[in-house]
Amino acid sequence: MLHRVIQSCGLEDCGELVALATPDQLMRVFDLDLWRGDRPGRDERLDAHRFGIWLEVLMESGATVAAQKLLGVDIDLVIAGLAQHVLVFDRAAVSSFTTTDGEEVTPSRRPRDGLGCEVGDYLVEARRTDSWDAIVAVLLFLDAEHQDYFNRLMHGCRSLSNSAPEVDGFHDVLTDREQDMFDLAFDRERRREKHGYVTPAQARAFLQMARQLQLGHDTTPPRNPVAGAYFRALEWTAPVDADANHESSRLPAASGSRPAPADCADAIAVVVDVLLEAGVLTQQPRALLDGPQGHAPRLARIQAHMQFARDCGHAAYSMRTEEFAYLANTIVAGCSIQARPFTVREASDAAAAICNLGLENWPTQWLAEKAGEDFLVNHDLISVFQVGWTVLHADVSMYAAERLIQVLTDLRNDDRQIQVGLDALRIEMARHWHDGAPWRARDALDVIVLLDMPAWAALLGLIDECPVIHAAIGASRGSRTRAVSASAFEFISENRQIASIHEFMESLPKTLRC
Numbered sequence: 029m030l031h032r033v034i035q036s037c038g039l040e041d042c043g044e045l046v047a048l049a050t051p052d053q054l055m056r057v058f059d060l061d062l063w064r065g066d067r068p069g070r071d072e073r074l075d076a077h078r079f080g081i082w083l084e085v086l087m088e089s090g091a092t093v094a095a096q097k098l099l100g101v102d103i104d105l106v107i108a109g110l111a112q113h114v115l116v117f118d119r120a121a122v123s124s125f126t127t128t129d130g131e132e133v134t135p136s137r138r139p140r141d142g143l144g145c146e147v148g149d150y151l152v153e154a155r156r157t158d159s160w161d162a163i164v165a166v167l168l169f170l171d172a173e174h175q176d177y178f179n180r181l182m183h184g185c186r187s188l189s190n191s192a193p194e195v196d197g198f199h200d201v202l203t204d205r206e207q208d209m210f211d212l213a214f215d216r217e218r219r220r221e222k223h224g225y226v227t228p229a230q231a232r233a234f235l236q237m238a239r240q241l242q243l244g245h246d247t248t249p250p251r252n253p254v255a256g257a258y259f260r261a262l263e264w265t266a267p268v269d270a271d272a273n274h275e276s277s278r279l280p281a282a283s284g285s286r287p288a289p290a291d292c293a294d295a296i297a298v299v300v301d302v303l304l305e306a307g308v309l310t311q312q313p314r315a316l317l318d319g320p321q322g323h324a325p326r327l328a329r330i331q332a333h334m335q336f337a338r339d340c341g342h343a344a345y346s347m348r349t350e351e352f353a354y355l356a357n358t359i360v361a362g363c364s365i366q367a368r369p370f371t372v373r374e375a376s377d378a379a380a381a382i383c384n385l386g387l388e389n390w391p392t393q394w395l396a397e398k399a400g401e402d403f404l405v406n407h408d409l410i411s412v413f414q415v416g417w418t419v420l421h422a423d424v425s426m427y428a429a430e431r432l433i434q435v436l437t438d439l440r441n442d443d444r445q446i447q448v449g450l451d452a453l454r455i456e457m458a459r460h461w462h463d464g465a466p467w468r469a470r471d472a473l474d475v476i477v478l479l480d481m482p483a484w485a486a487l488l489g490l491i492d493e494c495p496v497i498h499a500a501i502g503a504s505r506g507s508r509t510r511a512v513s514a515s516a517f518e519f520i521s522e523n524r525q526i527a528s529i530h531e532f533m534e535s536l537p538k539t540l541r542c
Contacts, residue, residue, distance in 0.1 A: 031060045039085055047089040051100020058082075058105060059216050068364030069493075071228050074105075074209065076112035080159025083109075087162045091169035098166070099177055107184035108212050111205065113163055115153045116185040119146055147171055150182045221261060224357065230254055231362025235493075238414040239421040239464070248394045248411065255410045258354060326521045330384040333404045344405045351409040355379040363493050367470065370494075378494055381519035383409055386416030388523055420495050421464075423526050428490040429466035431533040433458050439540055441479075449475030457491075467492045479540045489517050490529060497525050501532045 030053060034042050039061075049057070062079055063072035086094035098106055143154035145164055148171040154160050170178040188205045202210065217227050226234075234254040241249060338345040359375040370378065387403070390412070404412075436454035441447045453476075456469040470491065476484035482500035489498035499516035520526065 031057045034061065039081055043085045043088040046085055047093050049097075051097055054097055055101045055105075058101065059220055062105075062109070063213075063216070065228065068367070068369040069228055069232055069362045071213070074108055074112070074212065076109065076156065077158060079109035080113060080156075080162070083166060084159055084162040087165055091165060092173075094166050095169055095174060098170075099174065102215075103177075103180060103184070104208070104212055104215070107181060107188070108208055110163065110181070111185050111188040111208075113154065113156055113159060114185065115155055115189040116182055117151045117153075117189060118186065119149050119151050148178065148182070150186070224262070224353065226258065226354065226357045226361045228361050230258065231358040231360075233362075234358055235362050235417065238417040241414045241418040243389075243391050243415065243418060245391075246393050249414075251408070252410055252414065255351075255354065259350075326518075327380055327384050329387050330380055333387065336402055337404045340402065340405050348404055348409050352379060352383070355383070355409065355413050359494070365492065365494050365496070366488065378519050379413065381521035382416035382420065383412050384416070384521040385419055385523075386412040386414070389415055389419045391415075419526075420520060424495040424520060424529060425466060425491055425493075426461065426464070428487065428495075428529065428533055429457055429461045429469075431536065432487065432491070433461060435537050435540065439537070443478075446475060446478055449478075476540070483536065483539050486532065490533075495520060497529060501528070 030045070030049060033045065034057070039046075046054070062075055062082070064075045064078070065072040083094070086097055143157060143160055145152055147164070147167045152164070152167065167178070167181075170181065188208060190204060221227070234252060237252060237254065334345070334348060337348050356372070356375040356379045359378055360370050360372065363370060365374065365378075390403075433454055436450055436457070439450060441450060449472075453469070453472040456472040457466055460466045460468040470488060473484060473487055473491070476487060485500035486498045489496045489500070496517040497520055499518075518525070520529075
């Protein structure tokens with residue numbers, strides 16, 4: 029919740045709230061907020077600029093508050109964050125000295141960008157100029173008030189300030205800085221896994237394997253090994269102590285404050301109303317059984333099966349709910365939509381739609397008898413999702429790319445520059461289509477804008493990691509609507525939607541020649 033508030037209001041405007049958070053809460057927020065990926069679904073790295081902003085915000089409440097927060101979080105994280113901003117050296121190692129021969133030796137070390145200072149027994153130089161004042165202020169305070177912690181911090185930063193070893197061509201070993209970042213990322217992944225998060229690498233592996241399900245086999249395939257390992261790890265994870273977790277979730281009370289009155293529910297309700305108005309809280313949490321208005325008919329199949337599982341008993345429904353949460357987390361961590369990350373709501377809607385499509389396309393040879401409403405009592409959602417994901421990949425993304433390649437082969441345009449772009453698109457799309465990832469050629473689709481913008485928007489939606497049916501399909505097929513919103517799309521949950529996509533692709537040659 030604290031992270032949602034920071035995202036909604038901006039970190040710079042949340043200084044007073046951050047000052048009230050416990051170190052445990054800050055560590056949880058750091059795991060969410062300090063890491064960024066180059067693109068959706070890729071491994072995340074520690075963001076040096078964001079770390080600097082956090083130091084500035086903490087220092088707004090005073091050096092004492094900032095030091096207390098830093099002392100309570102993982103020192104390895106603080107070292108790694110500081111090491112991206114500064115270089116640290118022993119002052120004696122970079123000071124002038126006189127040799128036994130009486131020769132005066134002056135080290136050639138000079139601060140970068142003119143920013144450097146001596147703190148305690150160390151020389152601190154800036155690697156980047158942002159947040160320099162806040163870093164110096166907090167280091168001076170730690171040196172004066174927390175010597176032991178300061179020396180540990182400086183020792184860690186000093187070890188990461190060493191120059192890279194000489195390249196001899198006989199080994200490929202990570203540098204100290206690279207190894208430190210690897211260890212830090214690994215520790216973060218372990219902490220997040222305990223709370224149900226899926227790492228990007230695991231998510232990508234699961235989604236890639238799910239696309240390769242062989243629907244023509246006579247028997248049901250074995251359980252996905254990536255998902256199986258995830259759930260086994262959850263079973264062996266020791267539960268967090270309830271009392272400790274309860275206490276860590278509280279903001280610290282002011283000294284001498286009295287216990288909250290019994291009628292504090294009214295005050296809490298006011299805060300909740302503010303969060304709702306700011307968009308931090310949603311009016312109603314997304315549930316698999318309660319689809320949004322207008323979408324219930326498309327998700328009727330999965331909702332009916334989940335309702336039956338809930339009515340049959342708690343065990344089956346609880347397991348299906350855990351599997352659904354895993355699928356949504358996997359989509360968030362390992363997939364993109366329109367070349368951007370999924371929102372939590374979008375991932376939940378996508379997982380529900382794909383599972384509905386999987387139920388509709390479940391191979392008949394995998395069942396001893398016709399599937400009834402009790403299907404999810406004895407079958408897991410992971411397998412159902414894999415069926416739907418395979419159908420999406422083969423019958424939508426790969427089909428649309430293959431059909432586009434055929435259209436481009438015969439398409440000719442009088443404009444030489446447009447024709448060059450169409451030929452380049454055909455070559456690029458064919459290359460990635462053979463690799464099973466046609467969405468990697470999405471940038472080359474821009475040439476279609478010059479021929480028909482609704483068709484271009486529709487193709488971007490179809491030839492994607494998670495294909496969607498864009499409202500532009502209707503505009504491109506004779507509708508008078510020529511302008512559509514980029515967010516006007518639906519997740520594909522039924523075979524009738526796939527049939528309409530095939531009709532659109534069949535009409536594409538005529539559309540692009542107009």
